[in-house]
Amino acid sequence: MSLPELSTPIRIYWDITPVPLVHADHLKIAEYIIALKILNLDIAVTGESIPDSCFTIIKKCSEARIGITLTVSAAFFTKLLAESLSTAPPKELLLEITSIEEIFSLDYTHPAVSGFSFPINENNWKQIPDLIHFVSEKGIKRLVFPMQRLYSGEHPFHLPAQGIVSISDALSSLSPAPLLQITAHDPFVWRAIFPNTPFPNGRCQAANTMLYIDPKGVVYPCPVMPVPIGDLQITTLKEIAKGVIKRELRAKLLKLPADCIGCEMAESCKGGCRGRGEIISGSWDGIDPACK
Amino acid sequence: MKRIQRNPDILWREEDDAVEEANSLLESGGAADEIGTAILFSDGTMVTLNILGTEIWKRCEGMTVDEIIAELLQEFDVEEPVLRSDVAAFLNELEEKRYIKYV
Numbered sequence: 421m422s423l424p425e426l427s428t429p430i431r432i433y434w435d436i437t438p439v440p441l442v443h444a445d446h447l448k449i450a451e452y453i454i455a456l457k458i459l460n461l462d463i464a465v466t467g468e469s470i471p472d473s474c475f476t477i478i479k480k481c482s483e484a485r486i487g488i489t490l491t492v493s494a495a496f497f498t499k500l501l502a503e504s505l506s507t508a509p510p511k512e513l514l515l516e517i518t519s520i521e522e523i524f525s526l527d528y529t530h531p532a533v534s535g536f537s538f539p540i541n542e543n544n545w546k547q548i549p550d551l552i553h554f555v556s557e558k559g560i561k562r563l564v565f566p567m568q569r570l571y572s573g574e575h576p577f578h579l580p581a582q583g584i585v586s587i588s589d590a591l592s593s594l595s596p597a598p599l600l601q602i603t604a605h606d607p608f609v610w611r612a613i614f615p616n617t618p619f620p621n622g623r624c625q626a627a628n629t630m631l632y633i634d635p636k637g638v639v640y641p642c643p644v645m646p647v648p649i650g651d652l653q654i655t656t657l658k659e660i661a662k663g664v665i666k667r668e669l670r671a672k673l674l675k676l677p678a679d680c681i682g683c684e685m686a687e688s689c690k691g692g693c694r695g696r697g698e699i700i701s702g703s704w705d706g707i708d709p710a711c712k
Numbered sequence: 713m714k715r716i717q718r719n720p721d722i723l724w725r726e727e728d729d730a731v732e733e734a735n736s737l738l739e740s741g742g743a744a745d746e747i748g749t750a751i752l753f754s755d756g757t758m759v760t761l762n763i764l765g766t767e768i769w770k771r772c773e774g775m776t777v778d779e780i781i782a783e784l785l786q787e788f789d790v791e792e793p794v795l796r797s798d799v800a801a802f803l804n805e806l807e808e809k810r811y812i813k814y815v
């Protein structure tokens with residue numbers, strides 16, 4: 421089943437840096453998010469400290485009944501930070517780690533911590549099964565494999581085909597703890613972890629259920645789709661979310677990429693990750709390289 | 713009779729444009745069952761409700777089933793037994809999903 425087409429997104433991913441290169445007005449952006457009746461705001465702080473504005477954003481958005489997921493670098497999680505968050509706690513606090521070894525020096529049992537965010541790359545993807553085994557054993561409730569950030573020209577990563585098989589095999593004997601909730605945004609990572617469960621989002625949700633805001637306030641359909649659709653220094657989030665650029669893009673994403681027509685898997689994968697396909701092929705009709 | 717309470721972890725919103733569209737269809741005698749007028753979101757899962765579901769969901773905060781039915785009878789042109797069975801089926805589904813509970 422695919423999710424329906426929405427008039428405005430329900431989820432915003434927003435990366436915040438303590439010292440932005442371009443000063444983005446965080447409080448103004450938070451007001452835009454509230455006005456758009458967003459249901460979940462995923463804030464990722466990419467830096468060594470949390471800017472003060474972040475605490476205000478969490479408080480204001482929580483008061484507006486927006487669910488907040490806050491991701492901070494595990495290396496900078498301290499008791500002091502947990503205390504600062506205690507007056508207006510986010511719904512979820514995730515610690516970002518890039519290797520399983522990082523966990524051992526962490527106070528991950530702190531009650532403020534919900535779980536881990538593990539951005540996958542070519543150096544750490546082989547740790548996915550061990551990580552899932554570990555969090556299952558320890559009773560950790562959340563594990564997120566976040567979307568790659570590509571707005572600065574990074575090269576997109578995807579699991580090699582053999583990797584999908586090896587991860588599935590390594591996990592085949594595991595029954596994940598019932599309380600563990602795993603989020604995998606990449607359809608092929610999902611397939612590796614849950615080979616028998618269809619990808620919950622159906623097709624690419626860029627600019628439909630979600631939008632992404634980079635640290636400068638530039639809006640993208642998704643962090644994996646570096647095609648700007650507006651700038652919050654110039655226009656409001658509502659104008660972007662209801663605007664013609666977004667609608668035209670969505671119309672393109674609703675069509676199967678031409679290169680996928682005739683493939684027997686297309687019905688289930690719906691073109692895979694459309695952002696990755698576009699970056700690699702330079703066209704909305706290109707195949708997601710993870711599929712090859 | 714027990715009162716209904718929403719699970720506070722369910723995030724939700726009404727879709728203003730869709731509500732307008734559904735209401736104008738109903739006013740002109742058309743069917744609006746297929747239009748999603750509210751979105752419920754929990755643990756990464758999204759559920760859409762049609763106009764009747766939305767009106768029931770909005771009342772799932774301290775009302776009894778009978779009170780909900782009495783209010784909806786004022787709003788919708790529908791026979792009471794039909795409405796009663798629709799409301800019961802919908803509330804059962806919400807309870808199974810743990811979106812509501814009876815207190």
Ligand code: SF4
Nearest residue numbers: 624625626642693695
């Ligand atoms: S581009 Fe589409 S498929 Fe790829 S991660 Fe973003 S929403 Fe998902």
